[in-house]
Amino acid sequence: MVSDSGTYVYAVGRHLDQQRLRGLTGLGGAEVRTIDQRDLVAIVSTVDLEEFGEAGLRRNLENLAWLENTARCHDEVIRRSVGAGLSLAPFRLATIYRSDQSVRDRIDDLYDNLVEALDRVEGRTEWSVKAYVRPTESATPAPAEQSTSVGAGVAYLNRRRAELDGRAKATEQALASAEQVYKEVASWADASRRLPQQDQRLSGRDEAMALNGTFLVDDHRVEEFCRFVQGLTARFPGLQIEVDGPWPPYSFATLENL
């Protein structure tokens, strides 16, 4: 069987300066192109279904190198496209249609929802705010027991228990602080969302994660936003707070009421 091809959708945008997408390379080295439908534009490229069909994807998703390449390429196309338009709704990784016509049909079907999503993210970017539990080795040192009447083993166990209690309490406090941080940042942002806590094996961090929040911020308030988040560090000493961005509005271009 001759290998079949499909249409991979990176994003749908509005008011795109399509000239600025010229020469952009997508997955598998294919040229990035656009499909106009009403006043919306889908940013797509053609992919081989041997690689991106159902069987191919199931196989390839288990290959970390493939996944990383695909994710980075998808992200790159979207970041370059953000620069070329006022508003962009990024699609989830690996959304593939059988033909350009199917893409047009779906845009027609979901036109109102797409416009709603585009309205929500226009003039805004996504910012990540993460908090980690700061290690507290010396936070609550167990009182040194000089008593010689207690055996050394018992003393050790008592000390160890106090240490573990202290650490559990510190973690509990850090989680409560992280909750407060999320609420305060959320009240400041245009929209907010919690992403799943990252596994330490994936993040490569020694500290446990207490918050993986992401926020939609108006372009005009970005500097103010970053200052606000950095200011939280002084108020929550048990947390290491990190702000990172801008991200294309991946987490806020979701379609409602479907």
Add this chain to the structure above:
Amino acid sequence: MTQHSQSLVGAAPSAQAGPVALVDLLDRLLGTGVVLSGDVVISLADVELVRLQLLAVIQSVRAEGSEIGAPS
């Protein structure tokens, strides 16, 4: 790869020194974004499955003692 930070919002401060961490990218590309169903060949609806697979892959890579490009 780093210029995009500037092009997105002018002179905004950016905390991104290098390429974004893969784990942050996958949080967003697998867990969020527009999801259209219908005539899609395949879409990653089953995110948990993917995350599990990913963890399995990383564990096996780690077990072999190789680097996986974790964020520094």
